Amino acid sequence: LTQSRANGLGRRVSAEEACDALEPHKGTSFDPAVVDWLRHIVLDDGINAQIMSARHRVLIVDPDPEETSVLEVQFAGQGYDVSIERSIKGALNCLNTDAYDVVVSEVNLADGQGFELLELMRKNAHTQAPLMFVTSDRAQSSVNRGLELGAADYVVKPTSAAVVAAKAGRMIANSRAQKSGGRGVSGSLQEMALPDLIQIIANGRKSGSLKVRNGASQGELMFQDGSIHDARFGELSGAEAVYGVLRLTEGDFTLEPQSAPVPDVIGIPTHHLLLEAMRRLDEEQR
Known part of the structure; x- marks a missing residue:
């Protein structure tokens, strides 16, 4: 309810709204004690802040709502805090406001190319999260440019949302293990011979x-x-x-x-x- 729009309410809701939505189902779909304890836990400011800070945050940048919806459900199901933007401008606003562990971007965006986003990110010390391209652009020149600019990976659509999430998780682990030094590029031989x-x-x-x-x-x-x-x-x-x-x-x-x-x-x-x-x-x- 709080992490994906793909729910009965048709939108992402706050923790308090989610608890309210569960109330009518106490004693039928859910154990009343469980619903009460859930409300107590998620609405406790101290515990909630601790949980949120421990969760990975992913920014998905893609103008296609269907593509982002599939990725959003996959990441949210694995406990990620997901943000979605359609443009370079929107993505930079997010990155300058909050810290993200990984960015998943299409090359072709509403107001330019993902390469521009990556270049702008690398110029700011506060926006150094690893970025992977998940794109319909399969041109060798684009793959080459993405790697040269320092993209953590370049995945061509169509691809599995589970594979994208797995790669993102590995990037986060690598990024935290190697806070300094150059980033490597990793991938699957099934995706790139x-x-x-x-x-x-x-x-x-x-x-x-x-x-x-x-x-x-x-x-x-x-x-x-x-x-x-x-x-x-x-x-x-x-x-x-x-x-x-x-x-x-x-x-x-x-x-x-x-x-x-x-x-x-x-x-x-x-x-x-x-x-x-x-x-x-x-x-x-x-």
């Missing part, structure tokens, strides 16, 4: 470590200015490790930026590595 991800890193001339995990299988690709300079996959290293990593089509990835230079151990252009990996996969499937 490794070759596509490598192309994005190459086009953006990014340096860092791309770690991939699928159960017991773990690999790491080390990039310098967009080129794969070294790799590890189990007991394999160098180019063979790259080919091993590229066999993975399921699992999770994490891209961690790094400033230390990586020696070019492999010495093969990245696009040649990708072509050879694809050739080997084709041969195996024959």
